[in-house]
Amino acid sequence: MSETITITGLIGTTPRHIVTSEGLPITSFRLAAPRRRFDTQSGKWIDTDSNWYTIVCFRQLATNTAQSLSKGDRVVVVGKLRIREWETDDKKGTNVEVEADAIGHDLTWGTSVHPRTPAAAEAGEEQRAAATA
């Protein structure tokens, strides 16, 4: 089991959309999730720092995401966490990725108009099945 995670945060980069030579749509962007703690002195919640994630999605969700999301949008993301160590000749690092199962504009921050994709039902079913398997 990969760890499932839910994040509410702020899109930090313009979403990048590609279609592979096999015809697979992929969208990715960086997401900042502020960490908050209750400051007992002021009696208020304050943002301390942010967790940064790379969000990746595929298929119909990738297509819709590319048409709907912009840098600065507030969203809720559900997906599977993947922590990847990488290494090149002279550098190494750690990528923290979430492969999204669902993404939506967070209605805490605004309203939302939601025209459904034709045949979305079927596409969604397949996508979810593939994502779950």
Place this chain on the structure above:
Amino acid sequence: MSETITITGLIGTTPRHIVTSEGLPITSFRLAAPRRRFDTQSGKWIDTDSNWYTIVCFRQLATNTAQSLSKGDRVVVVGKLRIREWETDDKKGTNVEVEADAIGHDLTWGTSVHPRTPAAAEAGEEQRAAATA
């Protein structure tokens, strides 16, 4: 700690919106989350049954939700689970409620246009702080 839960599902009732005499906006609706299992015979994922939840939200999220959501919409909901036993003179039952921290249209199923609420930032901050405390 209440249990935090994330649900992707289908809105099953027209959202009900009220404002209390103290001026608190509240929106609620029923949400169906299909349960799926992999059918080894057919090699496909099939819906077996649904978990039904009563979703409740407050303040700015309630106002925006009432303007944005309709019966039949696909959404992702994050919130705190509350299981409440109730009893009247001749009946008793169990309510399964989620007090939502965030709600969004699930982009797996369609695109989304998202005009932000003026002063949403501040409202959202307060709401989230209140919800977390």
Place this chain on the structure above:
Amino acid sequence: MSETITITGLIGTTPRHIVTSEGLPITSFRLAAPRRRFDTQSGKWIDTDSNWYTIVCFRQLATNTAQSLSKGDRVVVVGKLRIREWETDDKKGTNVEVEADAIGHDLTWGTSVHPRTPAAAEAGEEQRAAATA
């Protein structure tokens, strides 16, 4: 997708263990998860009410759970939530069940000695695979 949930709580009933005629071990018990909120007047966290769950587990986890857990123990449980409406001739109600993927004594409340089951690795793998599918 069923909703995955994590609960830390108190076992409220003596765990019931059966083995079906097909040889499947099943253990179940009731779990109370206190709901807490920050009381701004006293500056302390207070328990308000409890979410009650029926926890069910199968196979090796059921066998080990029956040997390890007692009423009053503090545990952490991870599993899939199932909300089931039931009806008999004269009554109806709602069951809130969690089919557990993992259960452990919560080390916040005590130490733990953990002799591993022989061949647990294999059993665990199969169990998890079955639970995930």
Place this chain on the structure above:
Amino acid sequence: MSETITITGLIGTTPRHIVTSEGLPITSFRLAAPRRRFDTQSGKWIDTDSNWYTIVCFRQLATNTAQSLSKGDRVVVVGKLRIREWETDDKKGTNVEVEADAIGHDLTWGTSVHPRTPAAAEAGEEQRAAATA
């Protein structure tokens, strides 16, 4: 809000326990959570790679954890995810930490004997309150 995460995995290092000069007990260890996917060719679940986390805990949970856990143990961990970028003069990297709210031996893999800590109730309450705030 930090992201809450639940992990079932294998302890990869001997837990390190310290007590600060202020008297705060801290325990930390590395945890490997195998990622699994369903291999449609073989019809089996296979481990592909692992997510690695640094688990940190404080107070009574740290004390009990140090006495109870060893390298190689299978555990379930619930906590808050913190992704930290760090940089020294000549290197930089990313730490993926979980500040644990609860930890337990996973009963999928063995039984568990659980003597409760005297006054654990109170300690646990305070710890949880502090952790949540």
